[in-house]
Amino acid sequence: MKSIILASLFAGALAAGAANAQSGAPIKLADVAELSGGGATVGTNWKNGIDLAVEEINAKGGVLGRKLEVTHADSQSNPGVARAQVQKALDGEPYVLLGPGYSGSVKVTAPLAAEAGITQIMGGEAAELTQAGNKFLFRTSFGQQSSMPKVAKYINDELKAKSVAVVWVNNDFGRGGRDVITKEFGRYGIKVAADVSTEAGQADFAADVSKIKAAAPDAVFVYLNEEESARILKELKRQGVTAPLMGETTLVGQKVIELAGDAANGARGHVGLTTDAPVDLVKAFREKFVKKYNYVPDHNGLKGYLAIYMIKATTEKMGKVDSKAFADTLHGLTIRAANEPGILMDVTFDENGDIDRQGFLAEVVEGKQVIKQVLPKLK
């Protein structure tokens, strides 16, 4: 009799615990990002975007009545460290994994998350990431296969360039971008006048710019990370290269403008996400971010913020916190800014985890990114 009472008490306690996990306990999210090393700008923006969104959602009562709780781990911008940190994060059984931002780090961590059946929402843009049949991986921005054709079209139609020097960073991100754009150039009959590979973390670009100068191209396509973009812009100016400079997102980003100063003026680029977008919700986001962190975020700040609202919208669509059904729900989902203002712009996720959203063409004018054209959402 006594044992039955004890057993029922025990069962009751268990049930209470389970119920608690169902309703009151916070939803655990794990973020692994580039908080130091070469990608520190990327990771810090991403993290701050996440924290801002989590704070907003929690202040309004959380998701389905449960608060969000996020832990941040530093990948040191190193794929090996990222892998170890993601493994550690997955051991804690998070609802969703956030990050990393570097494509190389995403590439080595995505199989771990997929194996654990945990959805990974990341910042990487390399084309190949969503082409490996991974059913748990989602982008927060355009992949190169969506952005590069737009860049090539602009170089052909607007700049009317017949020969282009391509400068790229020798990692997964850079090589992916270079491969896609070179193929696109082929379709327009644009010649690659110089194919300049550079190293991540490179400090001195004098030799690379000399090569570009010697090739005398009609335009230069620059596809490097933030700090390297700033250094090469300064060197291009120093050596008097006057050909139009075209990039994708990073080249005309806030951090690059701050670091390169005058040398960034005149640079153009396609941007999928920018806080300068002529969209009211994006402007409001920018104000909130600046108020909290005292600086203007780049696209990575937006990516981190959007990742959290993707989780909110998907979870509310399911009506339950179900880690296993999450990815299936997000595939094919359209989130409208009218229903979920945190998503900022209407977005649709396809079967590969790629996104469809409106994009922009920007130019740096007197130290500020100015949007010159809006490119509408495809569907």
Place this chain on the structure above:
Amino acid sequence: MLSASRVMFGHLEDVVMSNLLDLIIAGLATGAIYAIVAVGFTLLWQTSQTINFAQGEFVMLPAFLMLAAMQVGAPFWLAILIGVLLSMLLLGLGFKILLVDPMLRHGVLPLAIATMALAIGIKEAVKQFFSAEASPFPSVVPAGDVTLFGRHVALQSVGVLALAILAVIALTTFLNRSSIGHQMQAAAQNPTVARIVGVPVERMILLTFLINAVLVALASLLITPIYLAKFSSGEVLGQAAFIAAIVGGFNQVRGAIAGGLLIGVVDNLAAAYVSTQYRAAVPLILLIVIILFRPQGLLGRPEERTV
């Protein structure tokens, strides 16, 4: 047909030549900064047998001191002054009293390893107290072009080169012409005899540490606008200066200068004509060749120390 090909090759030659000249000028400008850092390196070795593996971080830090001064509202010129003075205090006096003096008693190797620890310490401290991200840094040389040998050359390259050469001339004049310079040389060559004839050897050694602190602050001022202020930027510089000192001759100031300029040019030519991936290896290969065939360095003398 023949003339057409001549025109074509003539054009190609022009392109290659002009490219080469650009590369050499840019290489000399960076090399001159390496030279300044390498000179400080050899000075410390000669007067106090200090192999300073934190020399690169010594170049990285003053830029952050200047940035900090500007953040609290100092104008650029005052920030430079504060940066140089703090550098003399921390990287000159502090470095000697707190690290070199206690460690040197235990030999050259423990001291060298202690400087490696110091390098990590400085790097991590900058990362923690400033930022892991790069920051922009104003240039002392204005942007623009000058015409040199009928070619447009960046004023910044020429300015950096000119400032570095001026610094080196000032230093060698001081060492060779002034009384204090002579005393420093005596203290380096034979401290015992120098002490007997009344040279204040300790004070002379301290002076070399202060000179090194000024040199690294100057290098910091010149290189940071190009490389950006970042906690990790000392790694490349320290290695380049170390190689420059060995290639040029560890015991000669003029050797360090030649070594610095050579490494700067070789690095740039390697990046352009060999490959960006292997550029970092080329100066190291040069180092190995020099050690094998001329261990005292290009301009160094075996078994002799002078300032």
